[in-house]
């Protein structure tokens with residue numbers, strides 16, 4: 001019988017601004033509370049964790065993910081089975097069967113973003129598990145938004161402390177217009193949720209720059225030109241390579257990222273090659289900024 005055994009995990013930072021490899025843990029086995037706590041602490045410290053060489057079927061993948069909280073249901077899309085046995089698994093893939101995509105995001109580049117910031121409630125994080133990877137391309141970049149916030153000039157930190165941004169819900173992370181949405185050219189008219197520009201992480205109490213995605217973003221209450229100029233300045237700062245780390249995928253890699261304090265993007269890859277990931281997402285809450293975290 002597989003009894004949970006307490007493990008001492010090994011956490012090896014990437015050396016970049018975020019990310020660490022976790023070894024000494026087999027995620028196909030039940031993870032006890034003491035081991036889970038080590039993983040959670042490492043996640044809070046490193047924002048993105050990578051577990052290499054895992055062998056997970058969907059039930060085992062879900063069992064591990066559920067330790068972090070309730071999971072979101074996957075969005076409905078064309079290739080999704082009506083009788084889906086695992087509604088909390090989203091397929092991320094460019095593979096087509098009989099001309100129909102079996103998953104999301106295709107082979108295109110995905111620009112820097114945090115997931116679902118256009119909703120009022122935004123996910124805590126996601127887990128992405130590689131089943132098939134292309135021989136090259138399709139790397140996923142992550143960037144540290146605590147570090148981006150910490151390194152802003154003091155006057156800019158003060159300026160954005162009271163500002164909120166609206167996050168466009170009309171396009172997905174590959175820039176494609178979502179079904180049923182109008183093509184917006186004036187950011188002031190974009191639909192979507194409004195969130196503070198500085199986000200306090202409820203677990204670490206640290207503050208992160210919370211940008212979502214650039215296209216059609218709008219800072220509430222500012223003249224359009226001022227909103228554009230400020231967003232350009234914040235994005236130029238946040239997109240610096242010194243805050244980023246890139247994952248080069250191998251089959252069996254499981255990556256989990258904290259969506260509250262990290263952004264991610266993906267390189268395009270050859271549409272003729274196959275990339276297949278299973279993904280699950282931890283249900284979140286309403287982003288907030290706690291001014292008490294900032295020294296007076």
Ligand code: OGA
Pocket residue numbers: 092105110115126128138139140173264265266277279
């Ligand atoms: C995502 C995402 C990038 C990738 O799953 O939210 O942006 O590398 N994925 O597939």
Ligand code: MN
Pocket residue numbers: 113114115173264
């Ligand atoms: Mn994403």
